[in-house]
Amino acid sequence: GELKHDDLVNICELGQGNGGIVWKVRHKPTDKIMARKSIYLEVKPAVKNQIVRELKVLHQCNSPYIVGFYGTFAAEGQINICMEYMDGGSLDLILKKVMRIPEHILGKITVAVLRGLSYLRERHRIMHRDIKPSNILVNHQGEIKLCDFGVSAQLIDSTLQTFIGTRSYMSPERLEGANYGIMSDIWSLGLSLVEMALGRYPIPPPSTKDIDDLFKQDPNGNQPRPEGFGCYKVLAIFELMEWIVNEAPPSLSQTHFSPEFCDFIDRCLKKSTTERADLNTLLHHPFYKRYESESDNQDVASWIRQICKIDQYQINENNYRRCAT
Numbered sequence: 001g002e003l004k005h006d007d008l009v010n011i012c013e014l015g016q017g018n019g020g021i022v023w024k025v026r027h028k029p030t031d032k033i034m035a036r037k038s039i040y041l042e043v044k045p046a047v048k049n050q051i052v053r054e055l056k057v058l059h060q061c062n063s064p065y066i067v068g069f070y071g072t073f074a075a076e077g078q079i080n081i082c083m084e085y086m087d088g089g090s091l092d093l094i095l096k097k098v099m100r101i102p103e104h105i106l107g108k109i110t111v112a113v114l115r116g117l118s119y120l121r122e123r124h125r126i127m128h129r130d131i132k133p134s135n136i137l138v139n140h141q142g143e144i145k146l147c148d149f150g151v152s153a154q155l156i157d158s159t160l161q162t163f164i165g166t167r168s169y170m171s172p173e174r175l176e177g178a179n180y181g182i183m184s185d186i187w188s189l190g191l192s193l194v195e196m197a198l199g200r201y202p203i204p205p206p207s208t209k210d211i212d213d214l215f216k217q218d219p220n221g222n223q224p225r226p227e228g229f230g231c232y233k234v235l236a237i238f239e240l241m242e243w244i245v246n247e248a249p250p251s252l253s254q255t256h257f258s259p260e261f262c263d264f265i266d267r268c269l270k271k272s273t274t275e276r277a278d279l280n281t282l283l284h285h286p287f288y289k290r291y292e293s294e295s296d297n298q299d300v301a302s303w304i305r306q307i308c309k310i311d312q313y314q315i316n317e318n319n320y321r322r323c324a325t
């Protein structure tokens with residue numbers, strides 16, 4: 001049956017952003033751990049009920065590359081979406097812990113995202129609409145899954161993409177207000193991969209010297225990033241949108257990345273949608289091919305566990321220091 005608000009007990013807050021707050025919760029009747037996202041909306045009850053009705057389609061969204069769905073309900077003026085708890089968190093949080101994500105892990109991420117996008121398109125005829133590191137979640141089993149995709153048309157309209165912060169992953173055509181579709185998700189994937197490969201949002205593009213410094217000082221990319229890293233100028237959001245529309249797209253250099261990866265990125269970040277690679281082309285690209293055959297994700301699992309162990313170690317270290325004083 002449907003989940004009820006009173007059956008859920010808050011454990012801890014997992015994150016906040018763009019009008020939504022996510023809690024780790026326990027479902028008392030089943031003792032199951034879940035993540036509950038609450039989105040506050042000032043809309044009429046009829047609109048809320050339509051959103052809940054449309055979100056129930058998520059019960060049919062079953063794929064290894066899509067975060068599991070347990071149920072949805074309206075309570076206290078919020079839309080609540082209960083989903084699978086992913087104990088590795090989202091890739092934007094992972095990126096804060098490490099300098100950057102190694103290419104072979106980015107290959108596995110690419111396989112999962114392309115397969116997730118294919119599933120949403122083939123089986124549900126929808127695009128994602130919000131591909132970015134914070135909407136790609138991982139767990140200790142090495143699974144990589146998508147969340148926060150546009151399954152409810154009414155929720156899309158009600159939020160009207162007012163979340164200005166997320167515009168920076170939007171494709172040029174979408175920023176210009178032109179028609180956009182799945183090709184816009186491909187642009188967002190390309191931009192997200194460059195950000196995770198370099199360890200920083202890639203617009204304005206870092207200079208070759210910046211990138212060489214980044215790789216010289218820490219070849220394995222495991223040290224947390226020093227403050228003021230790269231001391232690059234952070235553009236205001238509108239400057240950023242202008243840059244995406246008017247300037248050349250970011251790219252990767254073959255000094256630090258494989259030719260296949262560099263080419264994959266170039267194909268995703270074509271500013272013109274007619275030149276940009278579509279989903280099927282990318283599913284035949286050598287970079288995707290290199291990783292699609294690897295069935296298990298034990299390399300991802302051990303990489304995630306190693307990062308979370310550092311995290312756990314630091315928690316213990318801080319606790320020890322506090323107790324020792």
Ligand SMILES: O=C(NOCCO)c1oc2ccncc2c1Nc1ccc(C2CC2)cc1F
Binds near residue numbers: 068152153
């Ligand atoms: O969270 C969203 N935006 O994040 C900004 C607010 O924090 C979001 O925006 C939508 C627009 C249209 N339909 C749905 C959603 C949806 N949420 C959502 C979609 C799919 C799932 C699947 C179970 C994994 C979970 C979700 F939370």
Ligand SMILES: [Mg+2]
Binds near residue numbers: 134135148
């Ligand atoms: Mg999100």
